[in-house]
Amino acid sequence: MIRERQGISRRLLAGLAILVVSGLPALAAVSDCTSSGAADPAARIAACTRMIEASQGLPGSLEFAYIKRATARLVLKDFDGAIADYSAVIGISPKSIIAYHGRAVAWFQKGDYDHAIADFDQAIGLDPKNARIQYSRGLVWSQKGDVLRAIADYAQAIEFDPKYVPPYIERGLLWAGKGDNDLAIADYDKAIGLDPKSADAYNNRGRAWAAEGDNDRAIADYDRAISLDPKPAASYYNRGMAWARKDDSGHAIADYDQAINLDPKYAFAYLERGVVHFYSGALPKAQADFEQAASLRPDNAYLAIWLDMAERRGGAASHLQDAIGKLDMRKWPAPVVRMLLGEQAPADILEAAAEARNANARTGRLCDANFYTAELDRLQGHGDEAMRLYRIAVSNCPKGFTEYIAAKAALKELGVSP
Template sequence: MSSDFRKRNNFFKRGRLAFEAGQFEKAIHAFNKVIEWDPKDANAFTFRGLAQRELRNFEAALNDLKQVVDINPNYRVGFLNLGCVQRDFGKIDEAINSFNKAEENDPENPLVFQNRATAHIASDEWDSALADCDTALALAPEGAAAYAILAHAQFGTGDSQLAIKTIGRSLELDPEEAEAYRVRGIVHCAQDNLEDGIADFIKARELNPNVQLDYLDKPEALLDRLLEKLSKLIGLDRVKEEVRSLINLVKVRRLRRSANLPAVPLSLHMVFTGNPGTGKTTIARLISLIYHVLGVLSKGHLVEVDRAGLVAGYVGQTALKVHEVLTKAHGGVLFIDEAYSLTSRGDAKDFGLEAIDTLIKGMEDKRSNLVIIVAGYPEKMREFLKANPGIKSRFSKVILFDDYNAGELMAIFEKMCRDHYYQLNEDAKKTTLQAFKALAPEEMGLYGNGRGVRNYFELTITSQANRLGNMKNVSEDQLVKILAEDLPSEDFWVHE
């Protein structure tokens, strides 16, 4: 064996080891040497092309993989690899052509069909994608990725329910299948469930750093959707302005950093004050997602707790409990409801005070990737802020959630009806609005605002069910129609 051949083999081995270790730049350097010795080495061009693909250098990857099929048109995975890069580069027609040639070379390879299915999906050719997925699964029935791609095609045909079921099958076969999380994220976002959608996208990116995610790669589009959700919330005008102001502060802070200007220290921890049912948890969930999109938080999830979730019954256990909660919330927002209960007992031996001390320390330790929101009644939260010198200085932002007025309560009730496919007749609308108008302003908070409306709605549909349950023949129109007689009695609020 010649010295040059041994050197060539050594560099090829180094390239393979570097590639498998994820050291793609190093792998490219090694394969450069191999190609210098042998400009017709299809294997070297293949691995160098795949390394370029991992680095998102699609043009260089295309050039290398085209060399492979020029050198050897019958190279087993030559056209398959080329098709994948053409698809990733947005050259869908060329990709499908390459996959067709790959099928000619290797008709029993399920990867050919499942990758061609993704190209068909990119061009909205759903039936072709379904057919290719069926072939891939016939060749490899346990293919988790093929099931995930099949789910995407099913979603494209309008069957979200079947798609979610198919994704479940994919994750049964491989709980770490990135494509399954990506597709489920797409379905969730299409259903306006942005919280679960973003969580799935983040999981997909953790499993495969190169997975293509429009929502994460184009955060401005996702931010627009979140702001749209914010604007569509009923009432909460003052809160919406406060949230938009927070967003602008974060944006400008980021712009100043990009311009190498000093960034003013900004505390993102907040106090939400207001009566129950005024949308505090809903806003906290939106803020967690918005902060993620803006790059403030790595995950953007919401963890909800109250006193019971933080305080233990024995010495030394409370700190451990709080640490567990802080770890769970890291990367997102920790929402502490009725936070005043941690200090309201007035007992120096109360473990609630230990929970606060531990929270304050945790806020410092995790300050770059954690936001804490404490919530409760206005007066009680004012006392809470005075209970520990470290609390007030860290919660400089206080947002007041006003009670809903009668018109807003009516809008919430009508939305609940629409969301569940019920329709109020005119008499029912008038009676409901009169019931809400009869509440004095101080009674809005007493009866739970949005929560009270939900109870009112649940009693309404129960009453309608009792009315229809005694009828022999029930039409679809009757199933959706709410009559005035279905509404709760006038003393509903008293019993509430």
């Protein structure tokens, strides 16, 4: 199961803030524009607008006011306004690194990655050894799915500033995504060595340990991440999955509960809590969690699949057919959906999974095919075949996958060993 990565926009904005603070002159005349917006972006915009109106013929002050207003507009998600302000700065000062960087962030927020990269290229051309800009462009390459270019930008940022922590963390995520957890852990180790209070580094290293099957080390890292920063729901969610892999449903549910308390719209936390309930004899609770998850993310096929399985196991009518209109049936796991609807045979699903060109994708899809076919067999009363496929899933699924946890739980529920 593929999960989302969050926080890239926040990290781009953080990089921009560093540049704004370090790159702008201290001007006493603009105190209203700089100070009033700290807690109130709308007040900053108003103050900077007054400054712009009063600064005609004073390029330095005018440029500064446009930049401060643009950053406030970014906070308020007025990306078009921010782009206009940064463009005005570039018109005044064509070599403004901050303006190119800021406009790149705004383009990124609009989902226009090509324009974002073009502006980062301009900023890098003006300052070729700026680690923060190089890192920021890497984030955009990563979001575009160009892992090699992202890794190259992170490596360049590290070369320019070996003590700059964020590139190690981001590169670690990409190594982990490629299945190279040793390299990922090495990068997280480096990040933690440089910044022992980096909750992100501990949380991500925990995920790498979990992917390696070392749940005790994973939990230790999640504990440390939570002690450093107890607010991110993802840390509790990740620790809950580690507890679930250790067959400790009590601790797992407690962590999923906390993740949901912190973020009531965390669809995957409802999913994972539902999975624990599903194999613990609490089917009504499982179905309620799957319904909540699917309502939060109606475009996610996995959530629709789990809700369908709970409905069928409980003897209720399936709503999977109704969900199809909101799913992208051109991509995986669409074949699994068709199998559950009786439109494709299980053998066809395995064949489709094996055709994936990328080795990691192929492993994940084969995991899905075996696990969800096992669930279908169980619904149809083919218990022996279901157990055979559950065992294959436990042996072959990546250990960070929901389907691995679920296959183990299913076998335990059936009273047999993996």
